[in-house]
Amino acid sequence: MSDEANSGGPAYAFYGDDFTGATDTLAHLARAGLRTMLFFAPPDAARLSMLGRLDAIGVAGAARAMAPAVQRQELERVGAAFAALGVRVMHYKVCSTFDSAPETGSIGVAIRTLREYCANELVVVVGGQPNLRRYCVFGELFAAAGADNSAQSIYRIDRHPTMSRHPVTPMNEADLRVHLVRQGVKNVQSIDWRCYARGAAELQEEVQRRLDSKPDAVLFDVLDDSHLQAVGRVIVRHAAVTAPLLAVGASSVAQAYVLARGTPAEPGVLQTRTTPPLARAHGPVFVLAGSLSPLTEIQIAAAQSYLHVELDPLKMTGDAASDYLAERVAAIAGPLRDGRNVLAFTTRRASSETGALPQLAHACASLLQQVLGAVRLQRIGIAGGDTSSFAVHALGAWGLSYLAPLSAGVTVCRLHADQAALDGMEIMLKGGQMGDPDLFEQLLDGNG
Structure with missing residues (x-):
């Protein structure tokens, strides 16, 4: 997808269901050279005009703590604003541990609401974020606990020492397909990690086979950056050739998009803009x-x-x-x-x-x-x-x-x-x- 293909506005828009995760997505897009701004509410025309051309925009919200009716109202406002800008990829950014529940921060409510603004038949769910030591294999989510980088620190999410005991949205199911079904996403198909090694053409055929069943969402395994690149190509291709696409997941959705987008000289290469390091604080x-x-x-x-x-x-x-x-x-x-x-x-x-x-x-x-x-x-x-x-x-x-x-x-x-x-x-x-x-x-x- 070229920038010229969407000259009227940003091609990529994301809503963070909490502020901390939204800033992580902002960072990945900005470091890849995309001019990105994170807003606290959908921006009006005057604000956008003041900022000039943006490649991507985000809205930082608090949907992960909302009841369904409030969450639906919040996302209808955001979805309509993104659609009016003509974005091609609409990203609902969730925590990398997918902690949510039917009555609090429901990912199912988010998918049903935002899909009204994305006519693409494919709804992508990206299941892992390797740089944060979050992995999805055969549909099941695993996450690290603590600073230890050994295999012993990686837990299935329903056995994670923290997330399985979350005070509001404990993760008691590791299979993300089941987790989403419980939140009203009735037909969740999945693509496992073995498909990526077969090449882009065979992966696309596999995606099409899943789409033949008219799924509410398709979950993609992720174990490393090569998997993200393969998923990103699916996202970019479907968003470019048909209607705007809804993607759900952590900042790995933005990583996948950037890896697939690359630059004209180096497609599929993650371009990281050099930024000055953080200086020592001046003052308390x-x-x-x-x-x-x-x-x-x-x-x-x-x-x-x-x-x-x-x-x-x-x-x-x-x-x-x-x-x-x-x-x-x-x-x-x-x-x-x-x-x-x-x-x-x-x-x-x-x-x-x-x-x-x-x-x-x-x-x-x-x-x-x-x-x-x-x-x-x-x-x-x-x-x-x-x-x-x-x-x-x-x-x-x-x-x-x-x-x-x-x-x-x-x-x-x-x-x-x-x-x-x-x-x-x-x-x-x-x-x-x-x-x-x-x-x-x-x-x-x-x-x-």
Whole structure:
């Protein structure tokens, strides 16, 4: 698919079902040389005109935490906006662990809603992301846990020490076909990894055989980048010759697209734009960790350059929440004004209080908003998918652009806002399963 084939607007558009994953997709597209902007809501014509030509756009949302009716309303708005731009590939970006449920962040609701804006008979589901150690083989999803790179750290997702126990959307089924059927995607066909070695022509014949059964989606195995390239060719071919195509998956969808797109000189070669490394922070850094994952807990313990401020989830969501938040904001803003780095984190005391989690994410958002209203900062970090989504929305900014990579699956972005105090601020968003153990120290020191 050439850029000229879609001269009226971006060829690729993605919706991130949480903010952290959306920034990872932004990074992959931007590093491949595609001019990409991530918005917090579908942009209007004036905003797009101000930015000039874009090769890809994204909308960072919070659909993974939404009930079906709210999620459907959100995605109808996004789908209509993307369709009006004439995009050829519409990517619904999910977590690489596919954690979702029929009543919370349903991937099935997303497919049924967005398919109304993509007339292509093929709906692609990309099942793995190797650079994050997520693998899909014969339809079953596997994921790494922790920093250990050995085979012993790879778990079938329904036995994963964290994701099988997720407080809201525990993954109790490894077969993604079954997982999607439970969310109302009734006919899920699959293409296994052995098909890719047979060549593009035979793979296309295999895809057509699956399409003959009129599937709701076709799941593609992924074990390495060569598989992503094969899947990307399928996506590009079908999106170019027929109607706009819906693709579902992690940032691996964008990786597949880029690998297949390549450049005219080197088709199928991942082109990575050289970007300056992240510089050491100028001034104090504030990190808000709302994630309760074991990896985030390790990262908090390793953050020795920060003053640690505990946040009690029960008090943040209780009857006296406003008084407690005001006291915690003062405990955070004072040291920041004095030039100290501060890490505020929710204690694990209420990790079993699953009913309080949505309120906790909103409370974290209010805390961040108040901290940034009290002290002006150049760089911040937010850990936790739901926390990131609600917290960034609360700031009132309108978008993010790619700045620099920090760790696998973790990107530092530049915030765009109409408010001068926020515009240009550097922001790291990370999911609970992402980043090296010393990630928060890296955010201070940079990687230059």
